[in-house]
Amino acid sequence: MTPSPDLIQELRASRPAAPADLRARVRELAASEATPTAAPWSKLHLHLPARRSLLVALPAAAALALTTAGVLGLARSDAPSAEVLRGELAQTDKDSLESAVPETAPVQTETFGAGATPGAADAIAPDANRAQQISATLTVEVSDSDGVSDAAQKALDLTERLGGHVVSASVVTGEGANAAITLRVPVAKVQEAIVGLSALGSIVSQQVSVQDLQATLDQLERRERSVRAQIAVLVARLESEPLDAETRARLQARLQNLRAELRVLRRGLAGTRAEARMATIQLTVVTPESTGAVAPQSRLDRTLDEAVNVLVWEAVIALAILIIAAPFALVLLATWLGRRFYRRREEERLLATS
Amino acid sequence: MSLDAPRSADLDARSFATVAEELLDDVYGYLLYMTKNWALAEDLTSETFETALRRWKRFDPRRGTHRAWLLAIARSTALDWFRADSRRRKREERADAEDPRHDREPAFGEGFSAELEEALRALTAGEREVVALRVVLELDGDETAALLGISPTAVSTRLHRALAKLEERMRHHDAVA
DSSP states (O other): OOOOHHHHHHHHHTOOOOOHHHHHHHHHHHHTOOOOOOOTTGGGOEEOOHHHHHHHHHHHHHHHHHHHHHHHHHHHTTSOOHHHHHHHHHHHHHHHHHHHSOOSSOEEEEEEOTTOOGGGGGGSOOOTTSOEEEEEEEEEEOSSHHHHHHHHHHHHHHHHHTTOEEEEEEEEOSTTOEEEEEEEEEGGGHHHHHHHHHTTSEEEEEEEEEEEOHHHHHHHHHHHHHHHHHHHHHHHHHHHSOOOHHHHHHHHHHHHHHHHHHHHHHHHHHHHHHHHHEEEEEEEEEOHHHHTOOOOOOHHHHHHHHHHHHHHHHHHHHHHHHHHHHHHHHHHHHHHHHHHHHHHHHHHHHHHHO | OEESSSOOTTSOOOOHHHHHHHHHHHHHHHHHHHHSOHHHHHHHHHHHHHHHHHTGGGOOGGGOOHHHHHHHHHHHHHHHHHHHHHHHHHHTTOTTSOOHHHHHSOSSOTTOOHHHHHHHHHSOHHHHHHHIIIIISOOOHHHHHHHHTSOHHHHHHHHHHHHHHHHHHHHHHHHHO
16 A cells, blocks of 8 residues: 555654754753864874774784784794704713713814815824824715715725725615715725715714824734743743753743733734724715704794794684683673664564553 | 864764754654654753764764764664653553653644644554654665664565554544544
């Protein structure tokens, strides 16, 4: 049913007008409207409705989180990373252990860390005029498993070319590839060997130690000469002097002991001379995966890493707050919705009955 | 974001006095239809403008017109009064009794024919409200819907029902006369 135009017209024609006294009251009220004197900061006062505040607050919070992460990341990138600290601690432990081992003879040791040049081995040069025991420990890093195999093969070839030999070799390929090779090379060629082996990869660590054997050798030689002289005297007495049976037996027993000692001394001399002739090199070839080593990062990388760490922590904290606050927020939301629904129903009821 | 003062020139920056002068009749008419009591409508109109003056700085012209804003305050004021009145009547156990003012005094004041006034009295406040907004104050459907918190379709339905009821009451009055 369409409402009659007359009704609409009548309703509009009888549009209520405010009585004069009400108009006067409202005018009086409007006249009391304070004209605010503009405070210097009043123009800066922002009035933001809740929804708009949220629209501003969320990006602001995100920007703050990013800025904090950036600043903290930049600040913390100056500090050594955990990996570097672990490496330094491991090296300290190793040094402590080495210093705790009692030395039987004066040992001259030079240790070089990562980045050492092959020429660093020159710091200890063999003395051609003295018998010396030279040993070197060398760790080089190659990129992958194939690099380990190649390096091991080149080490064996180098050893052979220098007139040395392999004492032991262990090569592991695939995941966690590494090689451990013990070589002996002529002392005269040890520097050449170290230079060649160092070139197989990037040097992780290098240690060369020299122990003087000349004193031991001299002592052995003196003792050998003495024993030989005593043997000669005893042989002469046994051959030239008339001796009773008991004396002859005692001298012969002593002669046997001296000859046994001479054999031991000769073996010792031979061993010491051999030790002085050949240097021992322990070569270890590793890959970054097998050592778990982390390549040194640039400052930008460290900054980004630290910033990401801070962001992760911020996210964790935000998530924790969200998890804790969510039930309360849900209760508040449910309360608000319930109250709104109740008020709507109440309004409808009031408007229907009034 | 809105700056409290000063507002940009393209926004409505009229003074409270100007707006009050211009919209006083609208607010009063709306409240008169709502309450069907001129005295009460006057009181509530005053209260509406007092509230509006207190909140004047918070008015954002980008969110609506002054008229819609003032009518929303007027509606809220009227509903508050209805609530208070309902509680009072319940408390006094006179829920069935009419407010003395409703009976003794002319409801809509001058300008209304006796049959129109009687027909309007028969409507509920909700029905009178939609008639006031859509017919008398000539708000459009969307503006009315936003003010009442219902859909434009619901506004249209409610208006149609109210006018039909009004017309029927007036025909009935004519028939009796």
